[in-house]
Structure formats: C-alpha cells, structure tokens
Amino acid sequence: MCLFSVLKELSGEMGFTLHAVHVNHGLRPGAAEDDQTYVEAICRESGVECRCFRYDCSRIASEEGMTDEEAGRKVRYEAFVQVANELAAGGKSVRIAVAQNADDQAETVLFRLLRGTGTDGLAGMAYSRMEQNICVIRPLLDTWRSEIEEYCAENNLVPRIDHTNLQPVYTRNKIRLQLIPYLEENFNPNIMEALTRLSRTAGEDKEYLWRLAEEAYKSVRINDGLLDQQGLRELARPVKYRVIMKAFSEIGLMQDIQTVHLEAADSILSADGESKEAAFPGGYRMIVRYGEVAFVAPDHEECYQNITFSVRVLPNEENEAAGNTFGDQPRKNNDMTAQAATFDYEKVAAVFGPDPRIEFRSRRAGDFLPVKNGRKKLQDLLVDEKVPKELRDKVEFAAIGSEILWIPQQPELGIIKNRYNPKYKLDMDTKKVLQLELICEI
Numbered sequence: 437m438c439l440f441s442v443l444k445e446l447s448g449e450m451g452f453t454l455h456a457v458h459v460n461h462g463l464r465p466g467a468a469e470d471d472q473t474y475v476e477a478i479c480r481e482s483g484v485e486c487r488c489f490r491y492d493c494s495r496i497a498s499e500e501g502m503t504d505e506e507a508g509r510k511v512r513y514e515a516f517v518q519v520a521n522e523l524a525a526g527g528k529s530v531r532i533a534v535a536q537n538a539d540d541q542a543e544t545v546l547f548r549l550l551r552g553t554g555t556d557g558l559a560g561m562a563y564s565r566m567e568q569n570i571c572v573i574r575p576l577l578d579t580w581r582s583e584i585e586e587y588c589a590e591n592n593l594v595p596r597i598d599h600t601n602l603q604p605v606y607t608r609n610k611i612r613l614q615l616i617p618y619l620e621e622n623f624n625p626n627i628m629e630a631l632t633r634l635s636r637t638a639g640e641d642k643e644y645l646w647r648l649a650e651e652a653y654k655s656v657r658i659n660d661g662l663l664d665q666q667g668l669r670e671l672a673r674p675v676k677y678r679v680i681m682k683a684f685s686e687i688g689l690m691q692d693i694q695t696v697h698l699e700a701a702d703s704i705l706s707a708d709g710e711s712k713e714a715a716f717p718g719g720y721r722m723i724v725r726y727g728e729v730a731f732v733a734p735d736h737e738e739c740y741q742n743i744t745f746s747v748r749v750l751p752n753e754e755n756e757a758a759g760n761t762f763g764d765q766p767r768k769n770n771d772m773t774a775q776a777a778t779f780d781y782e783k784v785a786a787v788f789g790p791d792p793r794i795e796f797r798s799r800r801a802g803d804f805l806p807v808k809n810g811r812k813k814l815q816d817l818l819v820d821e822k823v824p825k826e827l828r829d830k831v832e833f834a835a836i837g838s839e840i841l842w843i844p845q846q847p848e849l850g851i852i853k854n855r856y857n858p859k860y861k862l863d864m865d866t867k868k869v870l871q872l873e874l875i876c877e878i
Contacts, residue, residue: 437478437588437593437594437595438535438576438584438587438588438593438595439533439534439535439575439576440454440456440478440482440484441587441588441591441593442575442587443533443575444482444484453528454484455484455485455486455487455519455523456475456479456484456485456486456487457486457487457488457489457515457516457519458471458472458475458476458486458487458488458489459488459489459490459491459508459511459512459515460472460488460489460490460491461491461493461504461507461508461511462490462491462492462493462494463493463494463504463508463600464598464599464600467598467599470596471596471598472488472490474596475488476488487515487519489511489515491507491511493507493508493511494507496510496511503606505606505608513567516532516534516567516570516572517532517567517568517570520532520570521569521570524570530570530571531570531571531572531573532567532570532571532572532573533572533573533574533575534572534573534574535574535575535576536561536574536576536577537576537577537579537580537581537584538576538577538578538579538580538581538628538632539580539581539612539628540561540577541560541561541577541631541632541635542616542627542628542629542631542632542635543608543611543612543616544560544561544635545558545560545631545632545634545635546611546615546616546631547607547608547611548560550611552694552695554677554695555638555641555642555674556638556642558634558635558638559635559638559639559641559642560632560635560638560639561574561577561635562574562639563577580628616628645674645675645678646678648675648678649675649678649679649682650682652671652675652676652679653679653682653683655667656668656671656679658728659852659853660686660852661683661686661687661730661731661732661847661852662728662729662730662731662847662852663679663683663728663729663731664727664728664729665705665724665727665728665729666727668680668705668729669705669706673702676702677698677702680698680701680722681693681698683722683729683731684716684720684722684731686731687720687731687732687733688720688733689716689717689718689720689733692717692718693716693717697714697715697716697717700714700715701714701716701722704722704724705724705729707724707725711723711724711725711726711824711826711827712724712725718734719733719734720732720733720734721848723848725822725824725850726822726824727822728822730847730848730850730852732847732848744874744875745796745834745872745873745874746872746873746875747794747870747871747872747873748870748871748873749781749868749869749870749871750868750869750871751867751868751869752862752866752867752868752869775844775845775854775873775874776871776872776873776874777834777841777842777844777854777856777871777872777873778862778869778870778871778872779841779856779857779860779861779862779869779870779872780860780861780862780863780866780868780869780870781868781869781870782866782867782868783859783860784836784841784860784870787859788836788837792836792870793836793837794834794835794836794841794872795834795835795836796832796833796834796874797832797833797835798829798830798831798832798833799814799815799818799828799829799831799833800838802838803815803835803838803840804838804839804840805817805839805840805843805855805857806839806857806858806859807858808858814840815828817843817855818831818850821850821851821852822850823849823850823851824850827849827850830849831843831846831849831851832844832846834872839857840855840857841856841857841860841872842854842855842856842857842872843855844874
C-alpha cells in the first residue's frame, strides 16, 4: 500500500503509467478473497488498472516438491512477468516494482547466513535485477518498516495484514519473530542496521568481483559452452568460481549452485589429458577433457534419447522463403529443440540415385567425411575434435553408406559445432533442396 501510494503520487510528476497486479495464492480461504476485493476497490478508486491472478500454491508446492513460500514466489513472478510482457509488446518500457524494505533486507542476509551462503549471498537483495527479460526494481529497499508504517498512518492508508506473517510457521517468520528479537536483546540492539551495512559492503565487493569475472570469462572463452582449461585453472578462486557460474548461466542454470558444486568443479580442473566431470543441480554438468572445459545442459543428452530424424525434398524457393542456409543453427521452443541441415538434392541424387538411403546412426568402420582436399576418416575427425575415446561410439550423424552428410553439434560429447559434407552444398543453381532435421522433445 505504501509503494502503491508513492508510485501513484509520482506517476504524474514523472510521466509513467501505473498498473497493479494482485496474486491470490489460495492459501488463506476467505481472507485471501477479502484481500483481493480490497485491492480491486483501491485500484478502482485510484483509477489504476488492476489484474488479478489466482493460483493453488499448495497443489503447486506438492507437485513440484517445494514449500508453499517457494510456490508463492514462483507464481507471483509468473504473473508479474506475464503482464509486463503484454505491456512491453505495445512498445512500452516496463519495470516491475516490488516492496521489499530494509527490514526484509536484514532478514534476507541473516536467512542466507544461516543457510551457509557465500559472499555474494551476503549482499542480500539488489536494488534492481532482471526477471527473465524484465527489470525488477525495489524502491523501498532502504526504508525501514517502521517508516513505512508511519507513512501509512500519516496518509490514512489501511493495509490488510496477512495473519500468517505473525505466526512462526515459516523460517523467515521465525527469524523475524524469534531470532532477531533474541539477538537484539542478548547481543546487539542494532543488529538490523549491522546486517544492512554488511549487505551494502558485500554488494560492493560482489559488483567488483563480477566485473573481474566478466573480463576473465572473455579471456578464457573458446566458444559457446567451452572454456580453456589452463586459463580457467589459473584464475584466482573468487573469480574462477564466478566464471564457472557465468558459464552455467549462459546455458540456463541460473540458481541453486552451491559452494560444494564449485569446489567439485575446481578439483577436476587439474585433470590433464583425461576426461572428468562434475555434477551440478538439475542435471547440468561441467566436463574437463583435453585442455577444454565444457558446460552441458541436461536437455542435450535427453534429446538424443528421444529423437525424430526426418528427410524432406523441397523446392529451393520454399527453402529460401524459410530463411534456411547450408547449415541451420539449432532452434528451440518450450516443447522441443531442433537442428536442421540442407543440401543440394540433385548433387546427392547424381551420386546415390533419386532415393538415397539416409541413416541417422553412430559410427561404423570405414565412415568418412569429405573435406576440402579429399576425405577424413571419422576416427581421425573425432580425435581432432578431442572427443574422449569412451564417448566416440555415442556420437550420432546422418550418412549415406559410409559417407557422412552431417554431424550435428553434440556438446555433451565434445562436438561443439555442426560439421557438414561440402560436396553437396547449396549454390546459385540449386533447384531442389534435401533437408535433414532432428527434432526431439525435452
């Protein structure tokens, strides 16, 4: 209510439009519906558009193996981002404003400290951060709860109070209601101020170390998902750990990385010439082999267990209209990932006949890939690609007989880039296109 009032007052002065989003978590039957009715009435009186969402957080928590608190946070930001994206689609610059305050910051630092956080965690909540592609801001982060309550009283605001906030039923509530009063009484009456000072100091250190890590990442990066082993190993540990975290963030692992995971990753960086790997949350892996460090998402391995391989012949006009080139990059949506390769059908038919028997398989004796000055045995190519011996039989590719047409990228096996047969490349005279496509559910 305080944040709503302040932003409503500032909207005319600063020239922005305020939109309200209310989330009913379904956790307090009756009271939750009353809260929603209250919010809708306040927004009507203020002339502010309000969107309301209702979720069954208890069911979501049970199905996804999380607490009610975690489920609540998940659905809140789903709702916020949905509305923000709808507004942004109209060409507007959008921010999500949330109302965490200085008391929340102190509680967050203490909560993370009790869970064994690293130094980044001691920074607490940032004034702004990204949630998917939308910026989240916290305008009240330096304001104490007592100041907020005073503002509400002075401006005749009557916030509704969630009664569960007054019960020691969640860890955060226990910290607020039991631990902090105990620390204030027995150790430091200014513990809240001390914790927020710690968050500011840790935040400055965090920002500086991440700037170093960004530069270090650029210096050791070979290409997407692949870093130089020696360069990574020689980095100072605080920077090294952040480089590893950044590499995982690039492929989708944004949270839940703990010190134990980073220490395990650090321990295998000394592996010379052999292949070793460290497990990370959610099935992600860091693999060290032949002087390179690969970061692998779980969907790569699942993809090749649930794969559909298709072959199509289509007019080149249709191929060009689709924007396809000689070798397409992987594309992905919420349900599947796909890779495609295109070749000149008539060039292939001139060698193998009008109905070439194309297989998607693993290696056999005699397999080869044509190259600029002749041909290269698959065995030699896999050695050059530094694919570990024990993984070479897992590499899959499209071939006609022993001649390879296309080796799709398979980062988890060491094939970082697509490899194509140059003999059948599209050119200005191409009339028909042979399209190979891999599609798999993830």
